[in-house]
Amino acid sequence: MDRNSVTWVGPMPAVTTPFSDNGSIDEKAFAANAERLVNEGATGIVVGGCTGEFWALSNAERKQLYALAAEVMKGKGTVLVGTGAVTVDETVDLTLAAEKAGVDGVLILPPYFVKLTDDEIFAHFRDVDARVGLPICAYNIPGNAVNALSPALVARLSALDRVVAVKESSGDWNNYYATHLAVHETLRVFCGPSSVFGVPAVALGADGTIDCFPNMWPKGGVDLYHAPKNGEHARAAELQALGRRLTDLCTSGGRTLYPATKAAMDMMGLPGGGKPRRPLRPLEGEALKGLEQGLKALSML
Numbered sequence: 001m002d003r004n005s006v007t008w009v010g011p012m013p014a015v016t017t018p019f020s021d022n023g024s025i026d027e028k029a030f031a032a033n034a035e036r037l038v039n040e041g042a043t044g045i046v047v048g049g050c051t052g053e054f055w056a057l058s059n060a061e062r063k064q065l066y067a068l069a070a071e072v073m074k075g076k077g078t079v080l081v082g083t084g085a086v087t088v089d090e091t092v093d094l095t096l097a098a099e100k101a102g103v104d105g106v107l108i109l110p111p112y113f114v115k116l117t118d119d120e121i122f123a124h125f126r127d128v129d130a131r132v133g134l135p136i137c138a139y140n141i142p143g144n145a146v147n148a149l150s151p152a153l154v155a156r157l158s159a160l161d162r163v164v165a166v167k168e169s170s171g172d173w174n175n176y177y178a179t180h181l182a183v184h185e186t187l188r189v190f191c192g193p194s195s196v197f198g199v200p201a202v203a204l205g206a207d208g209t210i211d212c213f214p215n216m217w218p219k220g221g222v223d224l225y226h227a228p229k230n231g232e233h234a235r236a237a238e239l240q241a242l243g244r245r246l247t248d249l250c251t252s253g254g255r256t257l258y259p260a261t262k263a264a265m266d267m268m269g270l271p272g273g274g275k276p277r278r279p280l281r282p283l284e285g286e287a288l289k290g291l292e293q294g295l296k297a298l299s300m301l
Helices: 027-039 059-072 088-101 118-129 151-157 173-183 194-203 220-229 233-250 257-268 285-297
Strands: 044-047 078-082 105-108 136-140 163-168 188-191
Touching: 027 044, 027 059, 044 059, 059 078, 059 088, 088 105, 088 118, 105 163, 118 136, 118 151, 136 151, 151 163, 151 173, 163 173, 173 188, 173 194, 188 194, 194 220, 194 233, 220 233, 233 257, 233 285, 257 285
Parallel strands: 044 078, 078 105, 105 136, 136 163, 163 188
Antiparallel strands: none
16 A cells, blocks of 8 residues: 555544533534534544544544544545554554444554654554554654654655555654655655644645644634645635634643634534543633633634
């Protein structure tokens, strides 16, 4: 397999996992959010990743999401699901469940918490690759996973049979672009922090964007891909500037990205928000007030 083995392209938002009052996954809200995003121009969705709070879900809940996403998105677009875990056996178990559910591919980050060498990270992916059937998108997010997929390591991973893509979410433009240059002929390259530099990434050949902001940025979050792709340079510049301001708003003033995303969705009356799962806490007090004021200042409320 290589980049030509899949048709993944365009803006594929990393969707939230909404929870009911009793703490279970709110399937109706999940479906409504996914359908809204597709109607706004998303070419697919990424489920159970960082935005989807995978670390706070049981494996049974992760598998529930895989089946739900496949059902909701049938015939509507690509479905990638997060199956990354610390051990090979757990990653394989989740990936086989995703395959059984009928999704298009899986998003796998390196084992997290324990610091690994590049050889150990490569061996993890190699061992998973040998035991699964779905195409794999490798996921570089060292700020969360501790272990980084450097451009050189991604190039090594590209030789594995099932690895067909990479989501580069380091937040470092130089690392993103070096990864693109190293593997874009063999892997599909997706820009993670599109709210920060999605427009130049698309202009230079990114296959798509995978970001959380479309959840709380109607139309604009997916048009960060479509505008530069269609040569709408002025609109693309405006969207990128707004994306930068939204990023700053959601990560300052006592706010972190995922609770802020869900709070903004609630303020806008969009499905899929609600409370994050602990250890995350919903915004309150000055942090919540500041988000509301900031969104109003950006003409989003």
